[in-house]
Amino acid sequence: MQRARKPAHIAMFSIAAHGHVNPSLEVVRELAARGHRVTYAIPPQLADVVAGAGAEPKVYRSTLPTDDDPDAWGEGLLDNVEPFLNDAIQALPQQLAAYEGDEPDLVLHDIAAYPAPVLAHRWGVPAVLLSPCMVAWEGYEQEVAEPMWEPVRQTPRGIAYFERYQAWLDEHGMDHTDPDRLIGRPRRCVALIPRAMQPNADRVDPSVYTFVGPCQGDRAHQGDWERPADAERVLLVSLGSSFTKQPGFYRACIEAFGGLDGWHVVLQIGKFTDAAELGEIPANFEVHTWVPQLAILKQADAFVTHAGMGGSQEGLACGVPMVAVPQAADQFANADLLQELGVARHLPMEEATPEALREAVLALTGDPRVAERSAELRREMAAEGGTSRAADLIEAELRQP
Template identity: 75%
Template sequence: MPRAQRPAHIAMFSIAAHGHVNPSLEVIRELVARGHRVTYAIPPSFADLIAGTGAEPLLWNSTLPTDDKPEAWGTELIDNIEPFLDDAVQALPQLLAAYEGDEPDLVLYDITAYPAPLLAHRWQVPAIQLSPNMVAWEGYEAEVAGVRAELRATERGRAYYARFQAWLDEHDMATRTDPDRLAAQPDRCLVLIPQAMQPHADRVDASVFTFVGSCQGDRSHQGDWRRPAHLPSDAKVLLVSLGSAFTDEPAFYRECVEAFGGLRDWHVVLQIGKFVDPSQLGEVPDNIEVHHWVPQLAVLRQADAFITHAGMGGSQEGLANGVPMVCVPQAVDQFGNADMLQALGVGRHLPKEEATAQALREAVLSLVNDPEVAARAERLRRQGASEGGTRRAADLIESALPE
């Protein structure tokens, strides 16, 4: 019987963040369906979500800031990266204890799961990174060298690098990697995004990184969304969502209400997140439904346009469904994603300070009414689907299982 068809114990590691967990869920569900035992090391807040895939949640306590307090991430680069190292150092003993006597046959891990490659090395099992966003390309290190040099020039930056290297040394990883390469240069990586969203895709090492595209599947557990029965067949649907973290933007939502409220032949699904009360929006016309949360993929499958923060999850879901996007990025990689979607000809990058009601309306209508945008969106949808998605990812994982 081929090794790939024998049940194996596969361990997945991630942090408690939707943008890092959601892309892996369908891969995990597929591996479980193929008969493998999958344990998923995750903080308690995501236990039910993981259990829904059929995997076994293996709980550990995290010190990372949560979506409830996005401001805790700070404003400087060092503010953003220190918490991941702090969390990894305190998480590793928890994970070692949890897996003692139950070591896996193979390790899967998100780019933020720093302990995972250390554990795989300790257990002498294969490890595959699952990247939910863009990966390094040939010449990447030279291009970011200036940023790293600036960081190392500060006392706090030097302390960060010294502590990180000492942690790697302690766990016999010094000859295998360093702080800058641990996440960016894995031994093997499946990239869970369409190759079209990857900068300098022609310079990515294909022997390390394999693009499998969006890994989507049945998300009925998240609920469903249906077009209102009264909508004419030619009415268009617009989804507005800024994701799950940086959503405390009542002024932006009011601009959206002004832009599309009462607009003939348009129906708007407006997600406002957990921080904003609907009363802060003022009077909302009948063609706009307001929710704290919506099953995004279910709406996108029926949408004609998407106003998004351009997180990688939302960006690739928009591409996978051929939906043109107006991008209003809030933080981190969202600015680069917005630029990429605009360069692909299926999006508009609209800076938040310029996202007035008039600008939002003009951007959406210009995209939707342009047949060339529709043609490009359909071509990118087909291209992404051809990359294999969930099944190809699971095939590649099974092929890496040891004999």
């Protein structure tokens, strides 16, 4: 694909959450390496991370809960979405001020960055969504969104939420856009996931959405990991970074795999569980609050995961069979998809006994059909293009009239 004729100013927008920033970091790095000036609107917690990828941070204050306080999101649907609207309303003036006299040629944004398409509209420049998760298919609204939202829309709180959302859009000249479509139906989207992880992929509009697969890079800045010389098999257990307060689950993993012949287990417990809660640690275990996940997966034989999109596609890219124990959000759908693909077992948390965990791991790693399917998906993902193709597609938007 032909490169853009001259370097451009590209502005990326996201929130202070690793799951929303990490998927696009390599794309930012590639665009900067191609000579573009990339600015990045980000809260201060991750300013150094985006700067390390070659972007200029445009720091703003956020009111969203962070990875350090996952319980602050509440439990209901409105509890989950209202913070994003509240944050957008207070963040947009900050971002307008930060870019005054320095408006970009193109806006890139994460799914959580509500102000970004509004700013792009005000500036009269294209906006491209970089989606770290599944996207809407034809029929999504009728099949998923409307049944989920209809009861909420009948409540006083729901009515107030949508009226406030629409008033905010109208205030900024987006009276042609309703709240359901601002992020959910972008003009253009580069999906940073493999097509295999997209539900109803055959009903996704290819003129709007392009799947490029994960854009992972070498992650050398996260550190390395060395497989023990005596390890015949390696198992990684991780529930990600947010929903990790699960000492009972970790104890079940210790009982399931402690002393299992030939197996070495890397157990990541996150920052919300104390290792002292786990009891005696078997000799074939190493326990950490954080690990360089991709470095381990490249050498692993199995992966017990919460099935977040990041971890799911890292497992697929490395050809590692997975036991999916979802915790929240899209993880349940991801777990089902992985199982349908033939490379994973969906094991609900309430069923994740030591016996079930051990049986699932041993069955997956002992099945040649799983190994064949894992290798096939790994090849398919590599062919989707990753970082380089994502950057090509973004540069193509710069040439649009």
